[in-house]
Amino acid sequence: MSTGVPATAAGRRLLRTATALAAACCALVLVTGCAERGAAADSGSAAAAGPGGAKGVAADPAAAVRDAADVLVRAGSSRVDTSMRMASGGTWVTVTGTGGFDYARRQGELTLVLPSDAAGAQEHKPVTELLTPGALYMKDRGEGVPAGKWVRVDTTTLPDGNLVTGGATEPLAAAELLLGARDVVLVGTEKLPGAAAVRHFRGVADIAEAARAAEPGAPGALTAAAKGFAVTAVPFDAWLDGEGRLRRLTEQFTFGARGRGVGVTSTTVFDGFGAGVAVALPRGEDIWAGKIVSSP
Numbered sequence: 001m002s003t004g005v006p007a008t009a010a011g012r013r014l015l016r017t018a019t020a021l022a023a024a025c026c027a028l029v030l031v032t033g034c035a036e037r038g039a040a041a042d043s044g045s046a047a048a049a050g051p052g053g054a055k056g057v058a059a060d061p062a063a064a065v066r067d068a069a070d071v072l073v074r075a076g077s078s079r080v081d082t083s084m085r086m087a088s089g090g091t092w093v094t095v096t097g098t099g100g101f102d103y104a105r106r107q108g109e110l111t112l113v114l115p116s117d118a119a120g121a122q123e124h125k126p127v128t129e130l131l132t133p134g135a136l137y138m139k140d141r142g143e144g145v146p147a148g149k150w151v152r153v154d155t156t157t158l159p160d161g162n163l164v165t166g167g168a169t170e171p172l173a174a175a176e177l178l179l180g181a182r183d184v185v186l187v188g189t190e191k192l193p194g195a196a197a198v199r200h201f202r203g204v205a206d207i208a209e210a211a212r213a214a215e216p217g218a219p220g221a222l223t224a225a226a227k228g229f230a231v232t233a234v235p236f237d238a239w240l241d242g243e244g245r246l247r248r249l250t251e252q253f254t255f256g257a258r259g260r261g262v263g264v265t266s267t268t269v270f271d272g273f274g275a276g277v278a279v280a281l282p283r284g285e286d287i288w289a290g291k292i293v294s295s296p
Contacts, residue, residue, distance in 0.1 A: 062184040064240060065201050066213075069175035071244040072103045072270075079272035082110060082168040087263040095167040097129075100277040103172050107132045107279045112167045130279055131170050134220060136162055137282055149288035159228030161221030163207075164255050169266040173221055174249055177234060180210030190239065194271050195247045198239040205251070207232040229255060246270050 072078070082097040093115045101108030108131045114124040130137040136153045145151055155162035163169050163177075184203035192198050207229060211222035226232055231254040239248040246268075253264040 061186045061201055062181050062203065064199070064244065065178045065181045065184055065203065065236075065238050067244060068178050068238065068240065068246045068249075069172060072172060072175050072246060075245055075273045076104055077102045077273070077275055077277045078171075078270045079275050080108070080110070080171050081269040082112075082171075083265075083267040084164065084167055084169070085265040085267075097168045100272075100275055101131070101171045102277040102279070105279075106172055108171065108277055109279050110168055114167070127167070129166060129168065130281065131166075132279070132281065136166050137287075138166070139282075145288050148286070150282040150286055152282075152287050156220040156224055158221075158224060160253075160255055161223070161225035161228065163221070163225050164253055164264045164266065169251065169268065170221070171268050171270070174251060174266065174268050175246055176214050176222065177205045177207065177210045177251060178236065178238065178249075179213035180206040180208070181236070182206065182209075187237075192239060192247055195241055198241050198247050201238045201240065203236060203238075205234045205236055207234060229253065245273065 077100060079100050080098070084095045084097075086093055086095075095112055095114055097110040097112040099108060099110035110129045110131065112127045112129060114127065125140045127141060128139040130139075130150075134154060134156050136155050138151045138153070139149070140147075141151045153162075155166075158165050161173070163173060181203050182205070184201055187200040187202050189197050190200050207222060208226035211226050214222055235252045237248075237250045238246060241247050248267070248269050250265060250267045253266065255262050255264055
């Protein structure tokens with residue numbers, strides 16, 4: 001992974017510091033609160049006539065992106081790839097993930113790969129995350145957690161609502177953030193791998209507005225984030241296919257104290273709509289309730 005950091009002792013120290021920050025995506029949560037076509041066909045005509053369709057896009061680009069979360073729920077499920085890129089002290093580090101998400105049940109599973117050390121060695125085992133309504137489960141979380149044990153975190157208690165803390169933004173929450181979209185423009189039509197022509201939108205989403213617009217019972221994480229982020233305006237780029245489904249979404253967060261916040265760019269790629277997603281929650285005896293050793 002290229003980080004742009006000089007291969008000097010000072011550069012290596014910076015990279016270790018930033019890598020620790022990336023690993024702390026998992027540690028912070030403990031510190032702070034320790035039928036693809038068939039489904040689309042059913043909603044295709046509605047999407048074409050509504051905000052996600054061509055007529056809706058021409059009339060109101062903001063309406064097209066605000067409808068993205070509902071379109072995902074109608075699609076049922078998909079495969080997802082995630083990337084979270086963080087800036088700290090002039091250094092960039094990236095956490096990547098892959099898995100699937102069931103939008104109707106609002107649950108999914110991701111395997112996250114943390115950054116390598118300064119010499120290129122993989123210091124951290126991949127972390128398995130189960131995303132469920134109101135809770136995040138992490139396996140192979142790191143030091144202090146026995147092998148095979150899970151850590152459970154109440155995401156509604158996190159200052160960021162788990163938009164960045166877990167190392168990946170929950171895919172449906174990322175889409176729901178677009179409910180607060182404003183200043184949206186249609187950049188143009190583009191081609192993405194595995195998709196026909198998609199429409200590229202750009203704008204700014206307000207976390208607090210998105211929380212107010214979310215379905216009853218769903219805005220807990222967004223409400224927490226609206227209070228926890230120093231900057232609640234989130235610039236975004238969203239790519240929607242002809243059926244109004246998100247195919248790619250990039251959101252830029254600023255997390256931390258105003259003026260000294262950490263820049264975080266979260267990207268989610270959606271494909272394989274209708275793919276089966278099986279999530280087996282851990283048994284009570286497999287959830288670790290002991291002391292956690294945070295990242296250095």
